[in-house]
Amino acid sequence: MRQFLTRTMLAFGLVCLAAPSFAATQYPLTINNCGREVTFNKAPARIASIGQGMTEILFSLGLADRIAGTAVWVGPVLPQYAQVNSRIKRLADNDPSFESVVGQEPDLVAAEFEWHVGPQGSVGTREQFSELGINTYIAPADCVAKINADGGDGVRKELFTMSLIYQEIAELAEIFDIRDRGDALIAELKNREAQAVASITAASAKDLPIVFWFSSKEVSGDAFIAGKNSAPAYILKTLGARNVVTTEEEWPLVGWETIAEANPAIIVIATMDRRRYAADDPAVKVDFLEKDPVTSELDAVKGKHFVMMDAQAMNPTIRTIDGIEILAKGIKSFDLAQ
Numbered sequence: 001m002r003q004f005l006t007r008t009m010l011a012f013g014l015v016c017l018a019a020p021s022f023a024a025t026q027y028p029l030t031i032n033n034c035g036r037e038v039t040f041n042k043a044p045a046r047i048a049s050i051g052q053g054m055t056e057i058l059f060s061l062g063l064a065d066r067i068a069g070t071a072v073w074v075g076p077v078l079p080q081y082a083q084v085n086s087r088i089k090r091l092a093d094n095d096p097s098f099e100s101v102v103g104q105e106p107d108l109v110a111a112e113f114e115w116h117v118g119p120q121g122s123v124g125t126r127e128q129f130s131e132l133g134i135n136t137y138i139a140p141a142d143c144v145a146k147i148n149a150d151g152g153d154g155v156r157k158e159l160f161t162m163s164l165i166y167q168e169i170a171e172l173a174e175i176f177d178i179r180d181r182g183d184a185l186i187a188e189l190k191n192r193e194a195q196a197v198a199s200i201t202a203a204s205a206k207d208l209p210i211v212f213w214f215s216s217k218e219v220s221g222d223a224f225i226a227g228k229n230s231a232p233a234y235i236l237k238t239l240g241a242r243n244v245v246t247t248e249e250e251w252p253l254v255g256w257e258t259i260a261e262a263n264p265a266i267i268v269i270a271t272m273d274r275r276r277y278a279a280d281d282p283a284v285k286v287d288f289l290e291k292d293p294v295t296s297e298l299d300a301v302k303g304k305h306f307v308m309m310d311a312q313a314m315n316p317t318i319r320t321i322d323g324i325e326i327l328a329k330g331i332k333s334f335d336l337a338q
Contacts, residue, residue: 025177033171034114034143036126038135043176044108048091048101050123051112052077053317054139057165058110059084060318061172061181068104071096071123072116074272074311078319094276098124102132110137110172112315114148137175140167141316146250153250156229159237160316162193189318196324197238208241208336210327211264211300212314214251215272216279219288222253223279231316232268235323239331256294265336267300268327272311282308305334 030039046068049055055070056078064084071091076082091100095116101109101123109129111117117126117136126136142148145158166186173182212226226232227249236243244262245254267289271282279285286306289295300306307330313323 023179025174025179029175031171031175034138034140038137040135040175044135046104046106046108048104048106048109050096050101050109050116051139052312053315053319054110054112056081057169057172057318060185061169061176061178063176064088068106069101072112074274076273093274095122098128102134106134108135108137112139112142114138114142118148137172139316140164140171155248156227156250157248159229160231160234162189162234162320164316165189165318165320189321193321193324196321196328199325199328206240208266208331209244209262209264210236210241210266210268211244211259211262212268212270213285214270214311214314215277217277219278219284220292222255223259224251225254225259226314227252231320232314232323234320235327238324239328256292260294260298263298264300266305266307266330266334267298268307268309270311270314271308274311303334305336
């Protein structure tokens with residue numbers, strides 16, 4: 001009997017040693033978020049989530065039951081969250097009103113982009129929410145080494161990397177006292193990223209000129225093209241390809257004559273359900289490219305080297321890894337890898 005107890009206690013000890021130890025969040029918790037100190041006296045109970053990327057991270061952390069309302073959607077939710085998403089109130093497909101957000105009685109407003117909740121927030125400023133006792137959190141990817149002004153997409157001074165998404169996950173996990181979930185999600189995403197990089201080792205896209213087209217206000221007008229430090233730029237660097245745009249603006253408006261000079265080998269086209277701008281529809285994009293006298297002469301158009309990519313993979317989100325996988329498959333299918 002004594003031997004049995006000894007073996008049992010030893011086994012239990014080994015299990016304890018093998019299992020990770022997650023320290024509970026100590027409240028009040030103060031974090032520095034996008035230049036502002038935010039203090040949480042307890043884990044938030046009701047969240048207003050502004051931005052599809054933010055909402056999908058909250059879903060991935062198992063926090064759907066705390067989301068009181070969402071807004072700013074460009075496409076379908078990740079398939080695995082379709083059921084839980086259908087039960088959550090949609091405040092607006094685009095920018096919600098300040099009143100509609102406050103009406104959900106949240107104790108946290110979590111935003112993907114500073115232009116929604118920031119100094120000139122289209123939804124509201126952080127001060128407006130703070131005056132009502134509502135905390136705010138903005139995704140680090142939209143403020144670290146990035147300047148947001150005049151309600152535009154902003155200027156990114158350094159190349160975006162997935163480390164900013166991992167920071168966001170870790171901070172949210174600490175705020176909600178679920179560090180085990182946060183660490184598990186980060187580990188999963190890092191593993192997927194490593195596998196995505198490994199999958200294209202034999203399909204190097206060295207210096208292959210590629211352009212990412214998100215949308216255009218007018219179909220034949222200047223296009224919103226991914227800047228040199230954007231999430232798509234991170235995808236291109238990972239694959240060894242070259243961005244045809246060299247500006248630090250996140251999504252600069254670029255004329256097709258300028259793009260034609262670079263003559264991209266591939267055009268990555270954003271797909272989305274949103275129909276805010278004339279060129280949101282990917283079919284409209286392709287029709288323009290094939291019929292316009294300038295764009296129809298591009299190598300990418302002549303060869304029909306179009307890669308369809310969910311718009312969310314072009315934003316700094318957990319889907320950026322999907323973007324690496326999708327573009328790698330496209331490069332392989334066009335037999336353009338060197």
